[in-house]
Amino acid sequence: MKNRKIYFDYAATTPLDGAVFRKMMPYLKEKYGNPSSIHKFGQETSQAIDTSREQVAKFLGCKLSEIVFTGSASESDNLAIRGLLKALKQRKRTGEGVHIITSQIEHKAVLETCKDLEKEGIKVSYLPVGPDGLINLDDLKAEIIPETDLVSIMYANNEMGAVQPIKKIGRIIAEANKNKEHKIYFHSDAVQAANWLSCRVNELGVDLLTLSGHKIYGPKGVGVLYVREGTPISPLITGGDQEGRLRAGTENVAGIVGMGEAISKIRNPKSEIRKMEVLRKKIVEGVLKIEESKLNGPIKKENRLPNIANFSFKGVEGEGLVISLDQEGVAASTGSACTSRELKPSHVLIAMGLSELEAHSSLRISLGKYTTIKEIDYFLRILPKIVERLRKISGR
């Protein structure tokens, strides 16, 4: 019992796929050439990067030259937003405003970047979401003004799995661009969506799109930014010609190889999603048998990811719940920010209209390709006891 290790935190990170790991291995040791070197050592590793770029481009349905490898999805988000604005600034007349539209439920890499830019006088609109975690497209339309330069809306949310209507947003922006003096660019953080949803950039209508290696059974320390040809963008890290001069620094070859291999393994088969829906359904039904528990986020399948379920339990604090589960061998996560310095609960759950106590009492379960029914059975056996114990302690 004590040796049990059940991982229900795939939205935080995924284990590295064995086949991906094997592809990476040579580039950690024997194939060590600097891809910028012109000798054979360098050619070998620069070819490996090319192959990976092809794999990513195939997944996104884009050109090779539109892929930038970065050090993380957070870096990709920063490059998308700051890099675009940096480039646009050079084109703008003095006194001309800059405006970004994003949502209240973005990943911190987008949200904090926007908040940081506000300090520099850039105007940002944060779209609200409904109790289902979805933005309202009329809200988006209403926020578009002549100064709007960028819309950044995440594809799927990491905390409760809401999937935003990216295609529709893309069409609204394309329509708005017809009557606009300058273009609105569209960025989407697709980190959580990549395992399940089509990320073909032309279908989505995005100009910029973020991916991460370690959420798709690839390695940590590598991200991707798709940059549509013609999109103005300036590097944040200067000092070399790597990645089309958009990201200086000797490439993380093994990481990039792993990214390409991991992405090529995503097939979006309907059967995978169906399998995940069965597992999720079992969890949701089991958990909701606990009195005064509730499911947070979208209900309808088409509005959410198949692998994330977020719950709140009255009279229970999420961090204590996660620690208790961990003691029983189950790894999950919470929107209670008891570990963060600011102590405020999840901005995502608050934006959805949960009370502070409800947000503090949240538990996120995120499943993945190695999750089994047996693991879920075990989890559903121990969870009610833990909730009951914590409720006794809280007296609520």
Place this chain on the structure above:
Amino acid sequence: MYSKKVLQHFTHPKFFGKIKNPDAIGTAGNPRCGDLLTLYLKIDEKTKKIKEIKFETLGCAAAIAASDMICQLAKGKNLHQVMNISFEDVSKELGVLPPVKIHCAHLVTEALRDAIDKYREKIL
């Protein structure tokens, strides 16, 4: 992240629960930070010693462990001694809390002081 001692007090707290007809009740915390705690005290009229003490805490592992610890530290002491229990004492007894959790130690001392203040107001 947590010391063994914190986990032990979190997993097996000895002082949780309510006291019927307590002589004093102290509270601390707010919904924003997610920690809400109540201390129940029985105080000996003559000796002014804390005869019995219990807590109810909605909070993280550190908040629950710190609640249990403050009860352990306060039990048997008189009001004067109890007022001298600092958040450092609570943290130290728990094998030092992580820096982000120090506020939990603050919170429990706050609740204890709140209880004593109310008790003193009542008997004056």
